[in-house]
Amino acid sequence: xxETDQGPGPNVAVLCGGVGAARFLNGLVEVVKxxxxxxxxxxxDDVTLHGLRISPDIDTIVYTLAGAHSVERGWGxxxxxxxxxxxxxxxxxxxxxxxxxxxxxxxxxRTDELxxxxxxxxxxxxxxxxxxxxxxxxxxTDDRLRTMVTTVDEGEIGFQEYFVRRRHEVxxxxxxxxxxxxxxxxxxxxxxxxxxxxxxxxxxxxxxxxDPILAVPGVRAALGTRSDSVVAISPIVGGKAxxxxxxxxxxxxxxxxxxxxxGQWYTDVASILVxxxxxxxxVEKLEGRGMKVVVTDTIMARPGVAAALARAxxxxxxxx
Amino acid sequence: xxETDQGPGPNVAVLCGGVGAARFLNGLVEVVKxxxxxxxxxxxDDVTLHGLRISPDIDTIVYTLAGAHSVERGWGxxxxxxxxxxxxxxxxxxxxxxxxxxxxxxxxxRTDELxxxxxxxxxxxxxxxxxxxxxxxxxxTDDRLRTMVTTVDEGEIGFQEYFVRRRHEVxxxxxxxxxxxxxxxxxxxxxxxxxxxxxxxxxxxxxxxxDPILAVPGVRAALGTRSDSVVAISPIVGGKAxxxxxxxxxxxxxxxxxxxxxGQWYTDVASILVxxxxxxxxVEKLEGRGMKVVVTDTIMARPGVAAALARAxxxxxxxx
Numbered sequence: 001x002x003e004t005d006q007g008p009g010p011n012v013a014v015l016c017g018g019v020g021a022a023r024f025l026n027g028l029v030e031v032v033k034x035x036x037x038x039x040x041x042x043x044x045d046d047v048t049l050h051g052l053r054i055s056p057d058i059d060t061i062v063y064t065l066a067g068a069h070s071v072e073r074g075w076g077x078x079x080x081x082x083x084x085x086x087x088x089x090x091x092x093x094x095x096x097x098x099x100x101x102x103x104x105x106x107x108x109x110r111t112d113e114l115x116x117x118x119x120x121x122x123x124x125x126x127x128x129x130x131x132x133x134x135x136x137x138x139x140x141t142d143d144r145l146r147t148m149v150t151t152v153d154e155g156e157i158g159f160q161e162y163f164v165r166r167r168h169e170v171x172x173x174x175x176x177x178x179x180x181x182x183x184x185x186x187x188x189x190x191x192x193x194x195x196x197x198x199x200x201x202x203x204x205x206x207x208x209x210x211d212p213i214l215a216v217p218g219v220r221a222a223l224g225t226r227s228d229s230v231v232a233i234s235p236i237v238g239g240k241a242x243x244x245x246x247x248x249x250x251x252x253x254x255x256x257x258x259x260x261x262x263g264q265w266y267t268d269v270a271s272i273l274v275x276x277x278x279x280x281x282x283v284e285k286l287e288g289r290g291m292k293v294v295v296t297d298t299i300m301a302r303p304g305v306a307a308a309l310a311r312a313x314x315x316x317x318x319x320x
Numbered sequence: 321x322x323e324t325d326q327g328p329g330p331n332v333a334v335l336c337g338g339v340g341a342a343r344f345l346n347g348l349v350e351v352v353k354x355x356x357x358x359x360x361x362x363x364x365d366d367v368t369l370h371g372l373r374i375s376p377d378i379d380t381i382v383y384t385l386a387g388a389h390s391v392e393r394g395w396g397x398x399x400x401x402x403x404x405x406x407x408x409x410x411x412x413x414x415x416x417x418x419x420x421x422x423x424x425x426x427x428x429x430r431t432d433e434l435x436x437x438x439x440x441x442x443x444x445x446x447x448x449x450x451x452x453x454x455x456x457x458x459x460x461t462d463d464r465l466r467t468m469v470t471t472v473d474e475g476e477i478g479f480q481e482y483f484v485r486r487r488h489e490v491x492x493x494x495x496x497x498x499x500x501x502x503x504x505x506x507x508x509x510x511x512x513x514x515x516x517x518x519x520x521x522x523x524x525x526x527x528x529x530x531d532p533i534l535a536v537p538g539v540r541a542a543l544g545t546r547s548d549s550v551v552a553i554s555p556i557v558g559g560k561a562x563x564x565x566x567x568x569x570x571x572x573x574x575x576x577x578x579x580x581x582x583g584q585w586y587t588d589v590a591s592i593l594v595x596x597x598x599x600x601x602x603v604e605k606l607e608g609r610g611m612k613v614v615v616t617d618t619i620m621a622r623p624g625v626a627a628a629l630a631r632a633x634x635x636x637x638x639x640x
Contacts, residue, residue: 050428051371051435083401087425091450094432101421105407108370112414115371130411 010197010314013038017209018045018057019075019243020235020300021202022064025135027306028200029065031314034134038192040219042204043120043139044147044177044212047160049097052107053114056160057209058124058139059106066131074243077102096165121186138192140213143183147208150174159208168245172252175207180215193222198317199270200310201232203298205246206265207253214269223269229317231272233309234262237298238278258282263291272316274298274309292316330517330634333358337529338365338377339395339563340555340620341522342384345455347626348520349385351634354454358512360539362524363440363459364467364497364532367480369417372427373434376480377529378444378459379426386451394563397422416485441506458512460533463503467528470494479528488565492572495527500535513542518637519590520630521552523618525566526585527573534589543589549637551592553629554582557618558598578602583611592636594618594629612636 009032014025016039028037039061046055063069063077070078080100088095099107106127113123119142128137147159152171162168193199204210214220223230239257241247247257255261259275263286266273273291275282276298283293294316300306329352334345336359348357359381366375383389383397390398400420408415419427426447433443439462448457467479472491482488513519524530534540543550559577561567567577575581579595583606586593593611595602596618603613614636620626 049432051373051431052428053371081401081403081421083421084404084425084428087422088428090425091429091447093425093429099428101401101403101424102407104404104421104424105410105413108372108404108408108419109411109413111371112369127411 009033009036010318011036011038011192011195012198012200012314013040013192013196014200014202015204015210015213016041016057016061016202017204018042018060019064021057021204021209022061022069023300023306024200024202024233024310025061026064027300027308028310029135030307031311035136038136038138038188038196040138040140040189040192040213041124042209042213043141044145044208044215045159045163046146047097047158049094049099049160051111052099052104053111054097054099054107055110055120055124055139058127058137059103061137062127062131062133065133065135068131076100097160098164119186121188136188136192138188139186140189140219141183141216142186144179145183145212145216146178147212148176148178149208150176163208163245168248172249175211175249175253177212177215180212181217183216185216185218189216190218190222193219194226197229198314199223199226199230200313201230201266201270203233203235203242205235205241205244205249206262207246207249210266220269227269227271230270231274231294231313231316232262232266232270233274233298233313234259234276234279236262236279237276242299260285263289263293267291272313274313274316329353329356330638331356331358331512331515332518332520332634333360333512333516334520334522335524335530335533336361336377336381336522337524338362338380339384341377341524341529342381342389343620343626344520344522344553344630345381346384347620347628348630349455350627351631355456358456358458358508358516360458360460360509360512360533361444362529362533363461364465364528364535365479365483366466367417367478369414369419369480371431372419372424373431374417374419374427375430375440375444375459378447378457379423381457382447382451382453385453385455388451396420417480418484439506441508456508456512458508459506460509460539461503461536462506464499465503465532465536466498467532468496468498469528470496483528483565488568492569495531495569495573497532497535500532501537503536505536505538509536510538510542513539514546517549518634519543519546519550520633521550521586521590523553523555523562525555525561525564525569526582527566527569530586540589547589547591550590551594551614551633551636552582552586552590553594553618553633554579554596554599556582556599557596562619580605583609583613587611592633594633594636 149162259279274294296312469482579599594614
């Protein structure tokens with residue numbers, strides 16, 4: 001991409017969930033200056049457990065970009081141990097949400113700082129600095145925002161209870177974002193979404209990772225007015241979610257587990273959809289509905305794929 | 321002691337701080353049935369850090385009686401690791417109170433259960449059961465009770481800030497127990513102190529471990545009416561505290577660092593004082609003030625000393 005090789009390069013804002021977004025960002029910071037990237041991160045997965053404030057998507061991004069994540073496990077930190085959880089288990093305590101010992105240090109810090117009255121934005125920026133990250137990492141809001149999931153057998157439960165305790169194996173009839181109406185975008189969020197040259201919607205779960213970001217007042221509108229330069233990357237590949245329950249959630253909520261459904265989901269906020277090569281057959285229908293489509297390798301398991309994907313997403317906007 | 325060899329044996333209540341009390345209890349449960357022992361434990365050292373509820377004296381007793389304590393370190397758990405604290409340090413977080421990873425599991429459990437509305441007594445009993453302990457372990461109160469220390473250079477600070485952060489190296493001008501006037505004895509405390517055959521005041525810090533127990537309304541009176549069968553063990557040996565700042569605190573608060581000062585401290589609640597052999601010269605003066613004195617080895621570093629000390633303390637009451 002000529003821009004990044006010569007000049008200051010484009011400023012890029014990315015709407016982010018957890019693992020998929022983190023992998024994408026890792027590629028993105030290879031092709032644009034990290035300081036030109038603003039990640040706007042979902043916080044509706046956040047949970048308070050044992051009195052500790054846990055922000056799983058923020059932490060996944062920090063750990064991954066710092067190269068401190070566990071590649072084998074697919075989540076959490078490398079070199080992690082589980083002594084605290086073993087002890088909690090001895091007491092018969094609530095140990096369904098497994099917190100590694102190293103990871104606990106992050107939650108102790110965040111909890112302390114928030115109790116002192118600092119905002120989640122401030123704490124997140126400090127964490128990013130501590131790990132030597134140069135990208136701008138913003139929680140979408142400093143206010144309380146919580147994904148609530150209505151299940152067929154337990155009624156409405158918190159997201160982590162659905163995702164971790166129930167291992168997202170239970171059917172869902174509704175999803176809502178508690179606190180969304182009152183939540184204010186965190187400082188810098190609307191600015192980044194308005195002034196960035198490109199906005200990317202990361203290959204995260206549209207229903208429970210991206211939608212809570214869009215639900216914060218002002219965010220959807222900020223994208224809607226500039227959807228020509230907003231590019232979404234489908235987290236659905238060949239009718240399946242690469243990770244997590246996005247495919248099942250889409251079906252349970254009356255959509256399809258397909259790139260077409262993803263395109264429809266983002267129709268008012270993005271004009272470009274990046275899909276995997278296995279989904280090339282859907283290009284015609286997507287384009288028929290007015291969406292520009294980029295077909296490329298989106299499975300970021302092999303080295304180089306994330307950077308190529310990031311480059312393709314940016315080029316789709318900048319060359320258009 | 322004949323009683324324990326033949327029949328049901330005496331019921332014993334013990335007023336307890338942390339390490340010294342834990343060592344004494346370890347000896348006591350060798351000479352009387354553990355189920356006949358009720359430990360009434362100081363909670364004025366408790367602290368909330370990072371949102372977690374920490375009860376150092378209770379935990380020290382549980383870990384020690386369970387044989388899970390670190391003998392080398394002198395506090396905390398064996399096989400402990402410090403991954404959470406290392407991570408907290410990376411962020412520049414508040415890490416002056418070192419919480420081991422295993423230990424954190426205890427605090428996560430306690431915090432959860434208290435947040436559910438259970439009492440500290442209930443949580444403590446459950447912890448003791450989880451470690452297979454048979455003695456009755458009672459916090460002196462389920463209400464908030466906090467030792468506040470007035471220092472010459474920082475004014476009034478919390479006990480752990482004095483004890484751990486300042487390493488008890490700063491001079492103290494006053495000690496008070498915040499919440500004492502409103503605190504109610506935990507269920508079973510006054511019963512144990514009234515109906516036990518013997519009450520032992522463990523070799524704990526009189527100023528900051530035992531005094532907060534006595535400050536809970538009803539406790540001092542319960543002992544005062546039966547002080548003939550209350551035996552205190554001096555934590556001052558040869559003019560020095562075996563551990564911690566008891567010697568300096570006594571001097572700073574206008575007393576002496578001596579077994580005589582300890583005897584005077586307990587004059588209204590105990591009629592018998594156990595002192596170490598190195599302090600035999602003080603027997604006359606103590607007896608002159610109406611205190612019965614037992615002289616024995618009180619340094620519980622070697623195996624067998626704690627049990628012999630417990631036996632001597634009980635015999636002083638039962639044979640009197």
